[in-house]
Amino acid sequence: MSANLQEAIGPVCESFGHDRTRLLDILLAVQQRLGGIDDRAIDAVAAELAIPRVDVAGVVSFYTFLAPKTRGQLVIRLCNDLPDLMMGAEEVAAGLEAELGIRFGETTPDGRFTLEWASCIGMSDQAPAALFGDVVVPRLTPGTARRLVAELRQQPPGADLHRLLVRAYGDGANAHDLVRAAVENNLRQAGEVIFAQAEPDAGLSKALAMSPAEVIREVKTARLRGRGGAGFPTGMKWEFVRAADGPQRYLICNADEGEPGTFKDRVILTERPDLLFEGMTIAGYAIGAEHGILYLRGEYAYLRAYLEHVLARRREKGLLGKSVLGKPGFNFDIRIQMGAGAYICGEETALISSCEGLRGDPKNRPPFPAQRGYLGHPTSVNNVETLCCVPRIIQRGSGWFASIGSRRSTGTKCLSISGDCTRRGVYELPLGTTLRDVLARCGGEDAVAVQVGGPSGRLVGPEAFDREICFDDLATGGSLVVFGPGRDPLWVASQYMAFFIHESCGYCTPCRVGNVLLKERVDRILAGRGEPEDLDYLRALATTVKTASRCGLGQTSPNPVLSVLDNFRPACEARLKEPFEGRQTGFDIAAKLAEAQRLTGRKSVHFDA
Amino acid sequence: MAKPKVATTSLCGCFGCHMSLLDIDDRILKLVELVDFDRSPINDIKKIEGQVDIGLIEGGCCNEENLAVLHEFRKHCKILISVGDCATNGGIPAMRNMVPLGECYEEAFLNGPTVVNPTGRIPDDPEIPLLLDKVYPCHEAVKIDYHLPGCPPSADTLWAALVALLEGREPELPYELLKYD
Numbered sequence A: 001m002s003a004n005l006q007e008a009i010g011p012v013c014e015s016f017g018h019d020r021t022r023l024l025d026i027l028l029a030v031q032q033r034l035g036g037i038d039d040r041a042i043d044a045v046a047a048e049l050a051i052p053r054v055d056v057a058g059v060v061s062f063y064t065f066l067a068p069k070t071r072g073q074l075v076i077r078l079c080n081d082l083p084d085l086m087m088g089a090e091e092v093a094a095g096l097e098a099e100l101g102i103r104f105g106e107t108t109p110d111g112r113f114t115l116e117w118a119s120c121i122g123m124s125d126q127a128p129a130a131l132f133g134d135v136v137v138p139r140l141t142p143g144t145a146r147r148l149v150a151e152l153r154q155q156p157p158g159a160d161l162h163r164l165l166v167r168a169y170g171d172g173a174n175a176h177d178l179v180r181a182a183v184e185n186n187l188r189q190a191g192e193v194i195f196a197q198a199e200p201d202a203g204l205s206k207a208l209a210m211s212p213a214e215v216i217r218e219v220k221t222a223r224l225r226g227r228g229g230a231g232f233p234t235g236m237k238w239e240f241v242r243a244a245d246g247p248q249r250y251l252i253c254n255a256d257e258g259e260p261g262t263f264k265d266r267v268i269l270t271e272r273p274d275l276l277f278e279g280m281t282i283a284g285y286a287i288g289a290e291h292g293i294l295y296l297r298g299e300y301a302y303l304r305a306y307l308e309h310v311l312a313r314r315r316e317k318g319l320l321g322k323s324v325l326g327k328p329g330f331n332f333d334i335r336i337q338m339g340a341g342a343y344i345c346g347e348e349t350a351l352i353s354s355c356e357g358l359r360g361d362p363k364n365r366p367p368f369p370a371q372r373g374y375l376g377h378p379t380s381v382n383n384v385e386t387l388c389c390v391p392r393i394i395q396r397g398s399g400w401f402a403s404i405g406s407r408r409s410t411g412t413k414c415l416s417i418s419g420d421c422t423r424r425g426v427y428e429l430p431l432g433t434t435l436r437d438v439l440a441r442c443g444g445e446d447a448v449a450v451q452v453g454g455p456s457g458r459l460v461g462p463e464a465f466d467r468e469i470c471f472d473d474l475a476t477g478g479s480l481v482v483f484g485p486g487r488d489p490l491w492v493a494s495q496y497m498a499f500f501i502h503e504s505c506g507y508c509t510p511c512r513v514g515n516v517l518l519k520e521r522v523d524r525i526l527a528g529r530g531e532p533e534d535l536d537y538l539r540a541l542a543t544t545v546k547t548a549s550r551c552g553l554g555q556t557s558p559n560p561v562l563s564v565l566d567n568f569r570p571a572c573e574a575r576l577k578e579p580f581e582g583r584q585t586g587f588d589i590a591a592k593l594a595e596a597q598r599l600t601g602r603k604s605v606h607f608d609a
Numbered sequence B: 001m002a003k004p005k006v007a008t009t010s011l012c013g014c015f016g017c018h019m020s021l022l023d024i025d026d027r028i029l030k031l032v033e034l035v036d037f038d039r040s041p042i043n044d045i046k047k048i049e050g051q052v053d054i055g056l057i058e059g060g061c062c063n064e065e066n067l068a069v070l071h072e073f074r075k076h077c078k079i080l081i082s083v084g085d086c087a088t089n090g091g092i093p094a095m096r097n098m099v100p101l102g103e104c105y106e107e108a109f110l111n112g113p114t115v116v117n118p119t120g121r122i123p124d125d126p127e128i129p130l131l132l133d134k135v136y137p138c139h140e141a142v143k144i145d146y147h148l149p150g151c152p153p154s155a156d157t158l159w160a161a162l163v164a165l166l167e168g169r170e171p172e173l174p175y176e177l178l179k180y181d
């Protein structure tokens, strides 16, 4: 190990107590110092922590934000989620490529800039958006993107680029000294629970006057269900954790918000951080945890200093730390764990792996996290919005909460609305609101299709617009993407499959391979080369992937394809071609000729490929 | 009654299977009595003229022309037979499946030791059929009714299979006719 590498890496490992479970933080810090993590840095970290090299290399190769190869000093990650593509991300990309003289995936010869595509960065309401390093630059046009890059180029190395990148601050806490972001909240509708004005920490005081069992009972009577997507009853989850054996318990707040088109947790983190930490503290009290972890997605790194500041303030006020609010024996504190750009880390077992400093691979269940979670201890993983409901339930009572929404889906839901509508942003509405009502509010009445619940949810057409947004009908973790006239449902499915292919952790074959095959077949139909048998093939393969995949990603990834088959079948059938009798339908001639056409520069004389 | 029609072609093969067909020796006279030949290298007819009862395919599919011919056969033949290991498995030509297509083209047209190509480009002449990304056995592209293994299948094998089909029987070939070592 060379002397200066050791000088850089030694202190970083030291600052994390040479704790192997903090490997992800260590590597993020090392990368910050060195600008990238090459083979020598991997060796050095492995030696310093006395762990096998492959453990370090595995983590580096897993996370998008960690770079096994050297990248430029400034990595520009342009979001390629559907709302971004619909708002012109490809034109922005062309502008960036022209200005920098490189393609996406490449680094400029002077080593200053790298261009990359990113999965949804949580800015769909202000698309197209990109991350320039940690800095979010929303609402890009080809012109502004080019100008920005040209200006950045003029800066001497090491200059502070923030001033150039952020010309005007967004509203609310986006303008806070520790945030200084151009991001807008676009909070269009504040509801009664999350975004209503409320007395700070009233819920916490009240909770600490109750017994943990009473707190859990209150949450159960409120019939609070998880807001992260799966809708599991929160009180029941806490009861399991509380009942599980073990000297310690953990509470993890899932702020990974990776489901494309979802950005409501960002707005909650920006505008209601105290409410969230209050909720985490109550949850910690209820389950008997002393440690809470906020797992913050890497894309939201710009919020970190601000959130740390809020935590520090709460510690000073005695709202965190030893004997919270003077309650003897209740000690609780929160640390922030940064993610590093992996959608799968939103899945709770993968999230736990990631907090443990491992690759973000999902774990087998059982045991469930409530039995054996973080470092083997009983753990409750809850979504940001779920935890924010808790102080309000305790403060105003479960009856009040249960009176909002519908019978089986109580409370409000924060919806992130983007795409072809005039008023994109966050809407906090009672559960049970119809899709038609939502579309009217956001100016998306002429929608031909709406993706409810992100790629893993479903794509529905106008015949479903009278259905309700709630756990028992159109369930959603919060994402609603509106598609206006002229948008093609098959294109939507194809794009979402590309997302899943990129984000699959690769552990199991049905998901790793199946998603690729699904996309290939969808693309063939899209190109007008589909045959009637393709529809049966797609359904059969989609079913296999769903049933044979290990975690929630693969179990839901075929949903875009199934949605199109179920809800937009005529659009598919209209493009199918009847093959002549005796042809094998799976044999895609155009695909097999594509390479030769590229190499020779001519078209096939026999086939329309 | 009109005689049954037979057509044959060689796709990506070496003509060894057709040679084997000619190896039926004097039985060829009997064959001519039994059937009429439509498109075949034997009579040099280049396009199938009508409905064909039995089509024999030698060789797999390595390029667009192979595929087009195979489609023509499938459309016109009641019974289609893959003859020989190239047709049934891809055979020797499929060894190129391990090599990226770009390298195949470069070896053939740019870098090969005997290549003289002053343009330095891969030719784009439509007379040179585009290669498929891989060499495929025929049954991957169209439905095939029978497969005759062997490189090539022996004359006796071919004869036994043909005669059975012409007589309207399922070909049942004894072990000796399918054993190659």
Ligand SMILES: Cc1cc2nc3c(=O)[nH]c(=O)nc-3n(C[C@H](O)[C@H](O)[C@H](O)COP(=O)(O)O)c2cc1C
Pocket (backbone or CB within 6 Å): A225, A226, A227, A228, A229, A230, A231, A232, A234, A254, A255, A256, A257, A258, A259, A343, A344, A345, A346, A347, A348, A349, A381, A382, A383, A384, A386, A387, A551, A552, A553
């Ligand atoms: C692939 C995948 C990604 C997920 N991403 C998130 C996420 O970004 N945020 C979240 O809260 N839950 C996400 N979940 C759901 C979590 O696994 C878990 O159910 C949730 O965090 C529990 O909190 P809740 O009960 O409060 O909803 C994801 C699940 C899967 C399968």
Ligand code: SF4
Pocket (backbone or CB within 6 Å): A344, A362, A503, A504, A505, A506, A507, A508, A509, A511, A512, A549, A550, A551, A552, A553, A554, A555
């Ligand atoms: S389903 Fe996909 S993401 Fe989940 S474990 Fe398997 S490969 Fe990984």
Ligand code: SF4
Pocket (backbone or CB within 6 Å): B012, B013, B014, B015, B016, B017, B058, B059, B083, B084, B085, B086, B087, B091, B092, B150, B151, B152, B153
């Ligand atoms: S199977 Fe053998 S004899 Fe027949 S074409 Fe192929 S290589 Fe030639």
